[in-house]
Amino acid sequence: xxxxxxxxxxxxxxxxxxxxxxxxxxxxxxxxxxxxxxxxxxxxxxxxxxxxxxxxxxxxxxxxxxxxxxxxxxxxxxxxxxxxxxxxxxxxxxxxxxxxxxxxxxxxxxxxxxxxxxxxxxxxxxxxxxxxxxxxxxxxxxxxxxxxxxx
Numbered sequence: 001x002x003x004x005x006x007x008x009x010x011x012x013x014x015x016x017x018x019x020x021x022x023x024x025x026x027x028x029x030x031x032x033x034x035x036x037x038x039x040x041x042x043x044x045x046x047x048x049x050x051x052x053x054x055x056x057x058x059x060x061x062x063x064x065x066x067x068x069x070x071x072x073x074x075x076x077x078x079x080x081x082x083x084x085x086x087x088x089x090x091x092x093x094x095x096x097x098x099x100x101x102x103x104x105x106x107x108x109x110x111x112x113x114x115x116x117x118x119x120x121x122x123x124x125x126x127x128x129x130x131x132x133x134x135x136x137x138x139x140x141x142x143x144x145x146x147x148x149x150x151x
Contacts, residue, residue: 032059
């Protein structure tokens with residue numbers, strides 16, 4: 001293959017990496033194609049079968065050597081990491097809510113549908129913790145130091 005074709009494939013693969021949520025996988029195949037493009041451009045790439053072999057070996061070896069380091073460096077090494085969770089956040093009911101009642105509460109400047117998961121009544125403007133998120137419904141419990149308190 002021509003050197004510029006390898007470089008074009010490498011750049012395309014690097015571009016695909018930007019839009020791939022998998023986390024540093026296609027990047028190494030782009031690097032492999034760029035390495036072969038440089039070797040072919042210097043006249044030491046050999047016949048097409050050798051170019052494909054070099055591409056494969058460089059891609060897989062760089063993947064095995066550097067992917068885990070990149071994932072660790074950019075914080076993708078925690079399995080099951082939830083990027084944004086509302087559990088544990090503080091919400092304030094906009095109305096009094098009896099046990100098991102559904103109503104509205106404010107959290108992070110947004111009004112949410114909430115369910116009182118506490119055994120007592122949640123008072124309007126009382127500090128509550130989100131204990132569970134079920135779709136777009138937040139399950140609230142009063143904070144321990146706020147039980148039975150009215151503002």
